[in-house]
């Protein structure tokens with residue numbers, strides 16, 4: 001059984017991409033077959049996986065989605081890049097920006113183009129992770145429609161009630177079409193060393209607008225190692241295998257495997 005997880009938050013800089021990369025590699029290291037999909041026109045995940053110039057790629061998720069829109073033949077494996085660290089990557093780049101605009105004129109099923117693509121690959125993978133762009137536009141809606149569940153990274157320092165409310169409202173709307181969509185949980189990221197502060201944030205979430213949503217026990221500390229990693233195009237397991245970020249993502253991986 002394949003599980004499709006969309007890593008979403010309409011706020012940027014909360015470690016969606018870093019989490020998709022490290023959770024993906026973590027799951028692959030546990031022996032799972034993993035595909036990660038970059039649906040952000042900025043192509044950050046694609047860069048993170050070591051591809052220097054995403055915009056020069058011939059074929060990306062944007063091309064696959066365009067073929068589905070145009071009802072052309074599609075081989076879902078075309079364009080998938082096997083990465084050294086054991087995950088497969090369906091890259092994304094600036095072409096996604098044009099693709100998102102052209103989705104607007106699709107009259108029927110524009111929310112489920114990515115789902116059509118992902119469903120063709122369910123037999124080949126145990127986990128498919130979708131890295132979202134920081135918005136609640138049609139590409140993010142497509143990611144949520146394709147997903148079984150959401151993982152919501154949130155920067156502990158900037159608990160944004162409004163941002164989270166908008167995200168949760170979108171989830172409610174998506175459930176009209178994708179009734180089984182669940183929320184795996186909120187992942188606190190970039191947490192600085194103050195444990196009391198983290199506890200406060202957890203309590204606020206529990207009491208407030210995120211009650212009934214699980215908050216992962218694992219949280220990701222703030223560390224320069226994480227920002228170095230994306231620039232180098234390798235996962236944290238390779239960049240700093242014995243550091244606290246690798247340990248935190250390993251612990252998240254175990255929580256995801258257990259859920």
Ligand code: ADP
Pocket residue numbers: 011012013014015016017018019044134189190191220221222223224226227228230245
């Ligand atoms: P998003 O995809 O949500 O926009 P990114 O994963 O690209 O977020 O992370 C935003 C920035 O923060 C990047 O420069 C990244 O390297 C950095 N970053 C990610 N996780 C951490 C962390 N745990 N500690 C410090 N910096 C981090």
Ligand code: MG
Pocket residue numbers: 016017018040044045132133
């Ligand atoms: Mg990103």
